Amino acid sequence: MDTTTRFGERMAILAHDGYPDDGKTMEGVMRYGDYEVVAVLDYEHAGSETREHFPDLPNAPVRASMDDVSEPVDALLIGVAPVGGGVDERWREDIGMALARGCDLVSGMHEQLSEDSEFAALAAENGATIYELREPPSDLPVAAGIAGEVDATVVLTVGTDCAIGKMTTTMTLVEAARDRGVDAGAVATGQTGIAITGHGIAIDRVQADFAAGVAERLVLEAAEDHDLVVVEGQASIVHPAFAADTIALLHGTMPDSLVLCHDATRDTYHNFESFELPPVERYVNWYTSLAEPINPTEIVAGALNTSGIEDDTTARDAVDEYADRIGAPATDVIRFGPDVVLDEIA
Amino acid sequence: MDTTTRFGERMAILAHDGYPDDGKTMEGVMRYGDYEVVAVLDYEHAGSETREHFPDLPNAPVRASMDDVSEPVDALLIGVAPVGGGVDERWREDIGMALARGCDLVSGMHEQLSEDSEFAALAAENGATIYELREPPSDLPVAAGIAGEVDATVVLTVGTDCAIGKMTTTMTLVEAARDRGVDAGAVATGQTGIAITGHGIAIDRVQADFAAGVAERLVLEAAEDHDLVVVEGQASIVHPAFAADTIALLHGTMPDSLVLCHDATRDTYHNFESFELPPVERYVNWYTSLAEPINPTEIVAGALNTSGIEDDTTARDAVDEYADRIGAPATDVIRFGPDVVLDEIA
Numbered sequence: 001m002d003t004t005t006r007f008g009e010r011m012a013i014l015a016h017d018g019y020p021d022d023g024k025t026m027e028g029v030m031r032y033g034d035y036e037v038v039a040v041l042d043y044e045h046a047g048s049e050t051r052e053h054f055p056d057l058p059n060a061p062v063r064a065s066m067d068d069v070s071e072p073v074d075a076l077l078i079g080v081a082p083v084g085g086g087v088d089e090r091w092r093e094d095i096g097m098a099l100a101r102g103c104d105l106v107s108g109m110h111e112q113l114s115e116d117s118e119f120a121a122l123a124a125e126n127g128a129t130i131y132e133l134r135e136p137p138s139d140l141p142v143a144a145g146i147a148g149e150v151d152a153t154v155v156l157t158v159g160t161d162c163a164i165g166k167m168t169t170t171m172t173l174v175e176a177a178r179d180r181g182v183d184a185g186a187v188a189t190g191q192t193g194i195a196i197t198g199h200g201i202a203i204d205r206v207q208a209d210f211a212a213g214v215a216e217r218l219v220l221e222a223a224e225d226h227d228l229v230v231v232e233g234q235a236s237i238v239h240p241a242f243a244a245d246t247i248a249l250l251h252g253t254m255p256d257s258l259v260l261c262h263d264a265t266r267d268t269y270h271n272f273e274s275f276e277l278p279p280v281e282r283y284v285n286w287y288t289s290l291a292e293p294i295n296p297t298e299i300v301a302g303a304l305n306t307s308g309i310e311d312d313t314t315a316r317d318a319v320d321e322y323a324d325r326i327g328a329p330a331t332d333v334i335r336f337g338p339d340v341v342l343d344e345i346a
Numbered sequence: 347m348d349t350t351t352r353f354g355e356r357m358a359i360l361a362h363d364g365y366p367d368d369g370k371t372m373e374g375v376m377r378y379g380d381y382e383v384v385a386v387l388d389y390e391h392a393g394s395e396t397r398e399h400f401p402d403l404p405n406a407p408v409r410a411s412m413d414d415v416s417e418p419v420d421a422l423l424i425g426v427a428p429v430g431g432g433v434d435e436r437w438r439e440d441i442g443m444a445l446a447r448g449c450d451l452v453s454g455m456h457e458q459l460s461e462d463s464e465f466a467a468l469a470a471e472n473g474a475t476i477y478e479l480r481e482p483p484s485d486l487p488v489a490a491g492i493a494g495e496v497d498a499t500v501v502l503t504v505g506t507d508c509a510i511g512k513m514t515t516t517m518t519l520v521e522a523a524r525d526r527g528v529d530a531g532a533v534a535t536g537q538t539g540i541a542i543t544g545h546g547i548a549i550d551r552v553q554a555d556f557a558a559g560v561a562e563r564l565v566l567e568a569a570e571d572h573d574l575v576v577v578e579g580q581a582s583i584v585h586p587a588f589a590a591d592t593i594a595l596l597h598g599t600m601p602d603s604l605v606l607c608h609d610a611t612r613d614t615y616h617n618f619e620s621f622e623l624p625p626v627e628r629y630v631n632w633y634t635s636l637a638e639p640i641n642p643t644e645i646v647a648g649a650l651n652t653s654g655i656e657d658d659t660t661a662r663d664a665v666d667e668y669a670d671r672i673g674a675p676a677t678d679v680i681r682f683g684p685d686v687v688l689d690e691i692a
Binding site for chain 2: 110142143144145203204205206207208209211212213237238239240241242243244245246247248251252272274275276277278282285286289290292293294
């Protein structure tokens, strides 16, 4: 999304087959998006409320389908991202019902719903817009290696795996920096970040030759508006499938500093469980060493996701051990707050 | 190109603005392609012959435009790839003339010439086909991390920069392996390789999330047909703009071994001269260390391009020093032949 877009005020979120564990986009928008979530759609948990699974987020009812949502809704957001999955019949019905009511559709799926003839016709008939969060602009640039020249301080979140807290860390840092009076902006590079901010480009949809160039352009633009720019990282520098996203961001953004995100209980790659996660120390070396010839930078802080650890004392110990291992201060930005990281970057 | 395609027998090659130095595709097809090159088009060097610049390649006359090519031609190949440049008026005239004669057009440009309404109409009227070498298929896979399981021996050429000899090394190795009776196949991942083999996918045009998956699929397919698969590498693991291509190939192909390509006289990145090329020793560490958690592999040989060194003795010294530095046998595959590398991989 090239220009910042607001998807109305009241949102329904489709989360079939992914609620509550695989709803990264749903959770991100509920946590950081400035929207009233009228309902979450999940046929399996219909009748429950989201606070049962997400006690620290604004509550919303879980309903089986759009048919059960009588409240006014401005937009239906696709809140789950099934790997390799597509839009099945249940999804189609809800999307169709939403468009028929004139709700906009906000989708971060690889599959372009605006090119579906039925959806396109329904949208046209009912004055609804289909937003493709993942669709990059057509004028893609090749990186020139100039993002390091901006006046703003640029921070890139990097990680040991996908779905490990880079987006959460980015949004939390930007909110906390603003609370401190810093003019901070988030650069969204994935569908959830784009759904939250209404702006950004999904790096994973950009052709490999232009991925670093897109990262560069996003930084150049954000640096015009902000003193502190926090870039949402993607995937991991070592990964069976997605490291291209990561290295493009590392070289394209030319960041002043890096925040390394990890999950305390993650031993194998998410969705690629036959591959063991390398020790975090190696990631420190990979990220700094690969950045160095293009733009020297350091891991200045760590963000450890300890949501898999029940008690705070064990979580605190895990954070301390993580800080030791990466040689930088660390925190769980949700559990213990982001101040430790913010002190290092702002 | 999903299915292997032959672009006729007689080819003209458009090389305006790039001849002789920036004609990687032209040179690759003249060296390794099984085509009769009827003419090279370059308005600046018109009247000369290609052997003046390429004494070891089959000779062809250089002409100013298609208008000066009276011989029958089956296909016009775009043989140069101007960075950021597009199709200017002179190119348009030659392309138009070729299509009007019923010649097929073979293009590896990012810009899709088949979507140009004038060219599309000319092609349709005259029974000509426009081949977009760089256009990936629409059904792109995500990598599953399974390329390491194939029976064939898989070799990936990697490099310290773009335009440093990965494609040349790949094609030379495959030819030499076949001369030894090895059932060898090249996996083309860029427009020149695809122009030569009539098969392959341009990794740089694949969306970042699918780049490793495409690399994986190309290896799985090639391994069904060959005992030795040599994959054409792209760009460099550290690069201001294009490292995404490289890391996708490194993780997606899960190679048994790597051949590190370098240019003896290259000090800064090609087209990014403000960035110094890191020492080759660091590349050895980067490539092996980043591959290891997904698929352990080694740099088993080096291919040093010594074309910038005049005398053979100095070139031989450069190769020896390079071998020392990377800790593996090395050669210049063109100047001294590829046997040293082939001994390590086949």
